[in-house]
Amino acid sequence: MGERTEFRRELGQQLRVDSVRASAAAGSGHPTSSMSAADLLAVLIDGRLRIDPANLDDPSADHLIFSKGHASPLYYAVLKALGVIDDAELLTFRKLGSRLEGHPTPRIPPTDVATGSLGQGLPISVGVAITGKRLDRLPYRVWCLCGDSEMAEGSMWEAFQHAGWEGLDNLTAIIDVNRLGQTRETMLGWDTDGYARRLEAFGWNAIVCDGHDVDAVEAAFADAEATEGRPSAIVARTLKGRGVKAVEDLPGKHGKPLDDPEAAIEELGGERDLTVEVARPPGGTPYRFDTSDAPMPSWELGEEVATRKAYGEALTALGTRRGDVVALDGEVSNSTYSEDFREAHEDRYFEMFIAEQQLVSAAIGMQVRGWVPFASTFAAFLSRAYDFVRMGAISQANIRLSGSHAGVSIGEDGPSQMALEDIAAFRAVHGSTVLHPSDANQTAALVEALADTPGICFLRTLRGKTPVRTPVDERVRIGGSRVVRGDDATDVAIIACGITVDEAYRAAAALEDEGVSARVLDCYSVKPIDAEAVRAAARDCGALVTVEDHWPEGGLGDAVLETLADAPDRPPVTKLAVREMPGSGSPEELLHEAGIDAEGIAAAVRAVVREGAAR
């Protein structure tokens, strides 16, 4: 046996031992899922994975993403072997305040993203690999450890399909085929050829090997690295819990520490303290796109413009001014108007096809390397990627999602295409920003602001045209709002956003003729909401009416109520929203049916004013 072979076997055993130790110290975790992949990682980190432990931010460094995030004990054992953490920290696994959480997060560098919801690491890896090829233009490689259970997730196949189509030869998926899921055998078991057939059909170079034969694994990695024009997958047959008889290849051993860790460590040959001589990054600096001065677009007061169209134009201008801005779309770019960006900045536009999970994941992958992605599709279809958005917040990802075709105001296409839950869903994402401009000038200003806004950002745009009411020189900001009319109103404040602002305006005008004074507040920033303006409305006016093209739950109305929650007094709040399942019809008909058009708003205001007078 060669020296290298022997070292790698020992290193694999060390990774197992450290996985067992970390899980034992924590009293929980997934040691057996770690042990199956230990030899794969031992070979990868011994001279192939290129990172600089002293400079984890090297832009040319390789990326290692554990799509099977529950193998976190192995991941942290790898970080120790690389010299990134010490043994004492390894044993803080899963303890309060430790950087080593139950599943990897960016709290421990160089972790790019949070994993632990299966099927997400690979599509994000696709995003990083695209970034390497087409944005950074650096020769880094992306190594993604995948579990076999997660091969059932559709998002994996979105990733396989897209990577095959893009020919991402800088991406290698390492599939740990240990056969056993949480409760039973996977659909394919040890049918490694079955996986290989699927992967080849999706345009990948598939390499089947014994995942515990370190020389075979080395050959597989060499094959992967030498393969050009398509991504490679190493389909490794392994044993779950490999190396410890009490758990090896046995069902019922998932996700728990070993019963007798001392005996297991002994069986594995005891503790070791091997450190790997890490291959260094190839160097190089990221590509930068040319920029030039360009004005942000603006529109005259009274012009009729769809905010989705303003989004496209603003993003295009922003892309001219800033080379770090990139756009992605889910094959509806002529609906979201990201097509404007594509036409102007073809090199920085990414067609993700009808695969919203891959769309959001690619954006997350791009921001890993500091790019500023804007990803767009119909707002309704962003619900397809909700788990990816949720995890994006844990990944501390900075992404901007633009969802068009909000609400019943889209009209004839019917409810499948109408986003009516999107504000609720995005508000309930940690640290998120939720914007719903009512006109084109607001939209342009917010697009510009979003480029520098951290976290998960959601911009909701409209299919139909709305009149421009915001002067181009008025300050529009995240957390802001504007009083559209009735600054001195005392009877009622109508709080609206998006399509309902114009309806509210027209309702207020009609009410004025009846002697009812109504303020119209445009809360284009739903989260954070302009609490000062909402409180002022509550202070100045005898009643509040909120109106939104959204279900009643979790939208603008609830954001207003939350703002006033701890106020000892506040006027009654009437929430107007979509309360019945819409069908098809014209935008006007559907807004009317939902009671959120000018007529419905005016009727609601009359009712609350009457009630107030009766008290």
Place this chain on the structure above:
Amino acid sequence: MGERTEFRRELGQQLRVDSVRASAAAGSGHPTSSMSAADLLAVLIDGRLRIDPANLDDPSADHLIFSKGHASPLYYAVLKALGVIDDAELLTFRKLGSRLEGHPTPRIPPTDVATGSLGQGLPISVGVAITGKRLDRLPYRVWCLCGDSEMAEGSMWEAFQHAGWEGLDNLTAIIDVNRLGQTRETMLGWDTDGYARRLEAFGWNAIVCDGHDVDAVEAAFADAEATEGRPSAIVARTLKGRGVKAVEDLPGKHGKPLDDPEAAIEELGGERDLTVEVARPPGGTPYRFDTSDAPMPSWELGEEVATRKAYGEALTALGTRRGDVVALDGEVSNSTYSEDFREAHEDRYFEMFIAEQQLVSAAIGMQVRGWVPFASTFAAFLSRAYDFVRMGAISQANIRLSGSHAGVSIGEDGPSQMALEDIAAFRAVHGSTVLHPSDANQTAALVEALADTPGICFLRTLRGKTPVRTPVDERVRIGGSRVVRGDDATDVAIIACGITVDEAYRAAAALEDEGVSARVLDCYSVKPIDAEAVRAAARDCGALVTVEDHWPEGGLGDAVLETLADAPDRPPVTKLAVREMPGSGSPEELLHEAGIDAEGIAAAVRAVVREGAAR
């Protein structure tokens, strides 16, 4: 040319003409996406699809699901040719009040489910096909028309994978490879062999054919029907807009009516009024599982039981009592405790593996045929299927989703496994029911109630044990709540659910010693919330404190605020919720860090009582 061939060609042209006419009458729609698949449908409905137009509810009838729901003009043209609707109704397409919405919904029988969000019809078809084989045990077939653009959706591959694994030879996917998506060519274009390779690798019988050669299509259907042991896919090469030069195989013609419909109709040979002699369903009655008396489980006051465990036991008992109850799980049945059901009722348990979109879709498919599905996984991972849940509401589907491992109280696994947005997401689904019991007896009662509750139902369960506080003979109901203590309290009402009920109880006990009287209200039904009990708390007490193991947005606190929104007076409401991204730690540590344990609640109550006194 044979008579049948000629008839089918004519029928195909009629379907095209009617697609053009319906879209022209509506002024919108997708005629070109309809025209590519017209010949496929003409052959299918002429003697192969088995339905009874006079009895659309025949349990043995075939199912036709348009996964490419935007081909609704074709679907409605088919319904006309089958004699289900007349020509006048066809021309109501997309008009207010019409049953013929922009995308198909169950408002027009025999439509099983709503489609229009791509990639959903096939996984639901898998659910219906499983139902035919393993539940109904009837020889009906499921025919699913798929678009080629939606082949990029991961959910399609979850479906292909699962159907291949199950060997669903009663399922045929008809893939309309018209090459053109909304804005450009698809990834595979006309590479029908590329699709066939993928499908074969996933265990399907793939049949490539010219989708406009009706004899070739007939042969393909015959092959599909004759194939046993695996599902079949007809990969049909077609032309988008086939038959009308102005649009045929041209980009930029997606999703809009034809510019000159009269000329197009003439080019297609004019209007026809062919009616198909429909093949009749084979007959037979659905299988019924044996039932027997069994008590619902109950627990003694003070017992410590996890509500997820109570879910498993209650569902098992319910399954004994009711033969229509079935269970599905996303390969975490030993965590959700659906394993109890599997062990007792193996024939009615469905392992959906780590594929949450297919999990929810299969449940939707089963309820199409009147079964009562309960599908379970970690609540966090139900976010993966949010678009399917959203569409489920449009499908008028009756499904019950049980999500375990709610909130930070799961402890060490960390945020990727913690559902903290689930209540917000499910509340914002039209007509949904959202339940979060705090103890085992509540859970059992709610599981029983859910079996007869329509719509999208979500039951949130806990990983850790909680003490049983609800007497087994106390009425627990959807829309109910319970006063845990402090019926006569006047200082404050603490409104809680799930894990926070016990914390609130202990806080109230501590406060009592300090002379502060606190009511604890357990709102186990979050939607619908017990408005009467919430209003009583607001009336009786000087302050309200809501406390939930969830982000602040869209959860229990917002449900309480909404209930009180239009009240002219109400006490101040303090919302306690998880406000910072949690890490790993023990359940106790994490509840404490979030300020939602007994100590945090008591501190918040003291603050509001102090503030109230200061006013």
